[in-house]
Amino acid sequence: MTDKIKLAVALLLVVAGLGGYYMLAEHATVLRVLSVLAGVGAAVAVAWTTPTGQIAVAFTRESVQETRKVVWPTRKETIQTTGVVFALVVAVAIFLWIVDVSLLWLVKLVMGRSA
Numbered sequence: 001m002t003d004k005i006k007l008a009v010a011l012l013l014v015v016a017g018l019g020g021y022y023m024l025a026e027h028a029t030v031l032r033v034l035s036v037l038a039g040v041g042a043a044v045a046v047a048w049t050t051p052t053g054q055i056a057v058a059f060t061r062e063s064v065q066e067t068r069k070v071v072w073p074t075r076k077e078t079i080q081t082t083g084v085v086f087a088l089v090v091a092v093a094i095f096l097w098i099v100d101v102s103l104l105w106l107v108k109l110v111m112g113r114s115a
Contacts, residue, residue, distance in 0.1 A: 010043035010047040017042075018036060
């Protein structure tokens with residue numbers, strides 16, 4: 001039950017930060033953004049003390065570890081793959097244009113409106 005209360009407090013802190021953003025409408029934008037960041041930071045601090053928050057932190061750490069394991073393509077591979085994608089897009093566009101023109105011609109022929 002206390003965990004649900006902590007999560008509700010965290011949500012209220014985010015809402016308070018957003019409320020501060022709008023209440024400080026006449027002040028500098030930096031202050032407005034700082035109010036939102038303070039609300040979110042306080043909410044994260046409160047949520048971190050709950051089991052749900054601990055699970056989220058563990059998930060984030062595991063995600064970062066998995067991202068480091070990914071073998072990212074080189075610049076050359078990326079450019080080659082992009083070129084192939086563009087070529088296929090052009091080929092499919094031309095094919096669909098030919099199909100469209102052919103169907104248009106066929107419908108005009110069937111309807112007796114061919115010129």
